[in-house]
Amino acid sequence: MAVYKTFQPQDALAYAVAHTSLFEGLDPATLSCSEIGDGNLNLVFKVSHPSGTSAIVKQALPYARCVGESWPLTLDRARIEAEAMLIESELCPALVPTIYHYDAGMAVTIMEDLSDHVILRQAMVAGEHFPRLIEDMARFLADTLFFTSDLYLDQQQKKARVAQFINPELCKITEDLFFLDPYCDHERNNVYPGFETRAAALWHNEALKAEVAELKFRFLTEAQALLHGDVHAGSIFVRQDSTKVIDAEFAYYGPMGFDIGSFIGNLLLNFCGQWGLMAAEDQRNAYRSGLLESIDQLWSGFAERFSEHLSQSTRDPSLNTLRWQSRLLRGIWQDTLGYAGCELIRRTVGLAHVKDLDSIADEQRRLQAAEQALILGEALVLQRHELDNMADVLAMLVDKVRY
Ligand code: SR1
Ligand code: MG
Incomplete structure (x- = not known):
């Protein structure tokens, strides 16, 4: 299992390239990544190519984002989230974003970008x-x-x-x-x-x-x-x-x-x-x-x-x-x-x-x-x-x- 480290945008980009086939054949230099999360708990990165290909890389932080390091929080929530979403998507495939990859060690899930929503x-x-x-x-x-x-x-x-x-x-x-x-x-x-x-x-x-x-x-x-x-x-x-x-x-x-x-x-x-x-x-x-x-x-x-x-x-x-x-x-x-x-x-x-x-x-x-x-x-x-x-x-x- 990978050893956890908190991602910067360039880490999220490299991770998405390495762990999905979405960006295959594209020059990594033409990809961009920014952190777009505004939720209470996690980091959310969007990796995209000018052609429109994109993905979301979501990473749990070892604390609650809205409060800071004084509120430690388990990384296991990333596993729970990905496994629950996989069950939900078996039951209601149209109502849950597609999950491309998840990694409990890095507390990361790569999923469908919903920027058109x-x-x-x-x-x-x-x-x-x-x-x-x-x-x-x-x-x-x-x-x-x-x-x-x-x-x-x-x-x-x-x-x-x-x-x-x-x-x-x-x-x-x-x-x-x-x-x-x-x-x-x-x-x-x-x-x-x-x-x-x-x-x-x-x-x-x-x-x-x-x-x-x-x-x-x-x-x-x-x-x-x-x-x-x-x-x-x-x-x-x-x-x-x-x-x-x-x-x-x-x-x-x-x-x-x-x-x-x-x-x-x-x-x-x-x-x-x-x-x-x-x-x-x-x-x-x-x-x-x-x-x-x-x-x-x-x-x-x-x-x-x-x-x-x-x-x-x-x-x-x-x-x-x-x-x-x-x-x-x-x-x-x-x-x-x-x-x-x-x-x-x-x-x-x-x-x-x-x-x-x-x-x-x-x-x-x-x-x-x-x-x-x-x-x-x-x-x-x-x-x-x-x-x-x-x-x-x-x-x-x-x-x-x-x-
Ligand atoms: C510290 S988390 C605060 C709230 O954000 C989450 O989305 C839940 O609704 C939680 O209660
Ligand atoms: Mg939430």
Whole structure:
């Protein structure tokens, strides 16, 4: 196994030339490479030739990039990411970038360059719409969650997979950032000036903290399926006719509703952010209605496809009972709402913010949008057992949110 060293652009270029056939026959002097990463954890290099041939070289750093060397982080996340993406691409080949090569020792993955796509977060901040996104994400979630679970895998194979994806350090980040920090006066928190009193109200909301404890315990203990583990709007590339899910380094065996809820939470963060992002009221209302329709379609698309898998592909005869399967789906629904609520809260007052709120120029509007995110987050966590269907959720939402 190669000995790890942190890449400079010239190292990434030489590595891509040596480990893929993409640049064969091209003069290396005509290739260029630059570091283009703006994520929280890794280095991302783009190697390209003027003819258009290109690749991404992603390398994990031995620490969290957004904090620095004071936050050491395992390089094993590069292996986990590549192996999870390989499983996802077997299940949903069109929805994951092609992996050309990976090397656990160097913590490097070389993959398809998606420069003809844009990051969903940027596009949604700009109020753009992608017609394939919701159907593609419903499929990605239903297929990856069903086919990596005990519903489909042989029980020995499932247990080997759980071991393969033991991911303690990345899980610890989620356990802390989602379920601990926002509910106490943690030094990692990032609270807008003028929002301190509102944020502090979370620390003393005992009913909310009890529900968050329940959701955290499920995150810690429910090895239902191989999760992507970080399905936020920065982990999805979009084009009008294509969707690609990237960045699976948080993958582990956890509760299915975590992935679905993370994605819905990000649609709702954009919904809240549009209060301060889109100035024209009519246009804003139409865009926000579209987002709510998308959330509705996402859940119904997921539930329909997952139910088809349940009825057609459940392999364990003891799990093949309609009565229990509808109970399972009900549990996934309640988890989905709860984790969506946690995502709204942690992105508003925790360490890792989102541009949907942060880029609102008008300070008062930004605080109002943040307030909406907290109100919705709290309601989803607290009311997830009473909200029976998406119509109930949307009615609650319209009631609580400022138009
Ligand atoms: C220190 S990592 C902060 C966040 O970035 C990742 O994408 C995850 O969402 C994590 O919570
Ligand atoms: Mg990421």
